[in-house]
Amino acid sequence: GAVVSQHPSRVICKSGTSVKIECRSLDFQATTMFWYRQFPKQSLMLMATSNEGSKATYEQGVEKDKFLINHASLTLSTLTVTSAHPEDSSFYICSAVHTLAKNIQYFGAGTRLSVL
């Protein structure tokens, strides 16, 4: 149990286009999901906290207009990278918190974004 699916696993796009990444909790409900960014050979950096039915909370230095987060249901959160540029190329990982096990985050497999 506690499976988090992240799609797509890899995406290549042109500079200036927008990319949407989905994060789904497959077998549990998650009122809270998190979005992370991981640079090569570095740890995960929290970008934002996504709460179902409310606005996301962004970490300092993360542009909310560039990284749009929507958490429309208890099993789905989306991250849209708007007007992507090469510096947005990175590995993006989501996690979901089980409503019944609030101290454990379950992670998706990540999305490798490459902006040309």
Add this chain to the structure above:
Amino acid sequence: AQSVTQPDIHITVSEGASLELRCNYSYGATPYLFWYVQSPGQGLQLLLKYFSGDTLVQGIKGFEAEFKRSQSSFNLRKPSVHWSDAAEYFCAVVNSGGYQKVTFGIGTKLQVIP
């Protein structure tokens, strides 16, 4: 603010040898502690966690970790490493007051040689 230190960025061990990955945390109270493993190009898989109780916790894949409050440590161990254990290992801490942000260590990359 809470912080996590993994002093070893890269460790190489021989297959069959024992392993210990170090983790120290800084937090005012007793935090919730985790170890995650990440294979190349993959997400994170939870190996084990400590919330309270027995300070020696068992996880998946034969891993265990021991919480030592006096040393603010939560070191990960495995008695005999397999080649498939080669991956990146992250220690993490969560505020015990609720499901808050996870603070990750920088990670330790484990290389296993035949």
